[in-house]
Amino acid sequence: MRRLGLRTRVTAAFAVGALLLAASMALVSYELTRRSLIEERERTALRAAYFDAAVVRAGLDTETPDVVAVLRSLDTGGARRPVLHLNGEWYARTADPGTTAAIPGDLRRVVTAGEPAVQRVRIDGQPALVVGVPLSMSAAYFEVNSLRELEHTFQVLALALTTVAVVIAGSGAALGWYATRHGLRPLTAVADAAEKIAAGDFTARLDPATDPDLTRLSSSFNQMVDQLARRIERDRRFAADVSHELRSPLQTLAAAASVLARRREHQDERTVTAAGLVADEIDRFQRLVNDLIDLARSDQPAHRAPVDVVALAREACSAYDLHPTLVHLAPGAPPTWRVERRRIAQVLANLLENAVTYGGGLVAVRLGRDGSTGVIEVDDAGPGVPVEDREAIFDRFVRGRAAHTRGTGDGTGLGLALVAQHAAAHAGHATVADRPGGGARFRVDLPGSLP
Numbered sequence: 001m002r003r004l005g006l007r008t009r010v011t012a013a014f015a016v017g018a019l020l021l022a023a024s025m026a027l028v029s030y031e032l033t034r035r036s037l038i039e040e041r042e043r044t045a046l047r048a049a050y051f052d053a054a055v056v057r058a059g060l061d062t063e064t065p066d067v068v069a070v071l072r073s074l075d076t077g078g079a080r081r082p083v084l085h086l087n088g089e090w091y092a093r094t095a096d097p098g099t100t101a102a103i104p105g106d107l108r109r110v111v112t113a114g115e116p117a118v119q120r121v122r123i124d125g126q127p128a129l130v131v132g133v134p135l136s137m138s139a140a141y142f143e144v145n146s147l148r149e150l151e152h153t154f155q156v157l158a159l160a161l162t163t164v165a166v167v168i169a170g171s172g173a174a175l176g177w178y179a180t181r182h183g184l185r186p187l188t189a190v191a192d193a194a195e196k197i198a199a200g201d202f203t204a205r206l207d208p209a210t211d212p213d214l215t216r217l218s219s220s221f222n223q224m225v226d227q228l229a230r231r232i233e234r235d236r237r238f239a240a241d242v243s244h245e246l247r248s249p250l251q252t253l254a255a256a257a258s259v260l261a262r263r264r265e266h267q268d269e270r271t272v273t274a275a276g277l278v279a280d281e282i283d284r285f286q287r288l289v290n291d292l293i294d295l296a297r298s299d300q301p302a303h304r305a306p307v308d309v310v311a312l313a314r315e316a317c318s319a320y321d322l323h324p325t326l327v328h329l330a331p332g333a334p335p336t337w338r339v340e341r342r343r344i345a346q347v348l349a350n351l352l353e354n355a356v357t358y359g360g361g362l363v364a365v366r367l368g369r370d371g372s373t374g375v376i377e378v379d380d381a382g383p384g385v386p387v388e389d390r391e392a393i394f395d396r397f398v399r400g401r402a403a404h405t406r407g408t409g410d411g412t413g414l415g416l417a418l419v420a421q422h423a424a425a426h427a428g429h430a431t432v433a434d435r436p437g438g439g440a441r442f443r444v445d446l447p448g449s450l451p
Helices: 004-062 066-071 097-102 106-111 148-182 185-200 212-262 270-299 311-320 340-359 401-407 415-425
Strands: 081-085 089-092 117-123 126-134 137-146 305-310 328-329 336-339 362-370 373-380 429-434 440-446
Touching: 004 081, 004 117, 004 126, 004 137, 004 148, 004 185, 066 081, 066 089, 081 097, 089 097, 089 270, 089 429, 097 117, 106 126, 106 137, 106 340, 126 148, 185 212, 212 270, 305 311, 311 336, 311 340, 311 362, 311 373, 336 340, 340 362, 340 373, 340 415, 340 440, 415 429, 415 440
Parallel strands: 328 362
Antiparallel strands: 081 089, 081 137, 117 126, 126 137, 305 336, 362 373, 373 440, 429 440
8 A cells, every 4th residue: 555645644634634724613603503592482482472472362352352362463474383272272373283283292282281381393394492481271372483494504504614624724724735835845855855965966965054053954955975985986996097007007907918919820729718818808707897997987978969879789780790770860869969979889889798708689769758868778688688687787896607508708797887877867767577579688777858
């Protein structure tokens, strides 16, 4: 399962926190408002019921009271329905058996016993408030108050509070995103600087004045980069100095080996064999020194310029007596790339030498593109590279299994390391995979080399 990023987690925490706070406040506000409105409505209903009950009592205090006329004289509007229970009979302004049936028996008994009472009920699925007022031992007055408008008010209030809670949660998420964006900006600067350093740009530094709380981090990071740059420069200079110092005695040894080679006819068989071995080892040693010098210089960023890579690849093929038609330019890929000529020439030379010496022969050199990235692919007819060796063969002084089974054993183990280093100098990388049909396919990606 993929772990959420820090920015996502902080933003989600802000959103959840804001939602919980807003929901709690909304619930409390809803409950307080609901209780206040219901209590106010009950007080209003009681006052109105007592007033109407007094009118009914006065209307009944006659010799021949007209109960229906008395009830019709009440100004109750459309929200209140008066009902009178007199001498065991129910009286209303209109025939409405549903109203009398909705009056709870417990409420009726309490009012009949001489105590006023209030109870909330539902009539035909709608909320209502029943108020009972005793008039005499044989009469009780009831008013059924509709609470439909009040319930509608509660629904509107709940919708409004829910909307507010959602808006507050969204605002919390936006605030969290804004806070993390600005709070993580120093970490983004550290990541950007680290990427530049990994690409070989050791001039990248952090500004200690960006954030007072991160001054120590910025200073420590800059000191670390300074020490790393000095150490790499010392190692590079040491390798370059040692390689240069070895050149002079190697040239002397090579000259001596050349003299011995020219005087073979004056030497016995054992001496000729020994002289040949010495010459081969001196040649191998010279190539190793040259590769070390190239490695010492290859950690610098590439100096790009327009280069005809098609012509460069064909020249590399000619140097190994390979036919130039083995070079293929993919449709849509321009022949001119922005690369460092010396580095790419060595990349092609090392890959071709690897294919010829250890890969069973060159099959093709393909030059293509992937967006603005130039792609070099070299196919060989060898046994391929095992999956477990595909990363290690680009390390220094590492030779693949084919070098031990098919080669002569005189490789330096630096050829593919130089390929990877030159690719990295162009902010790219080198990989190897299986070639369709058998063999290996070495690929070098060079970002930014194509328009």
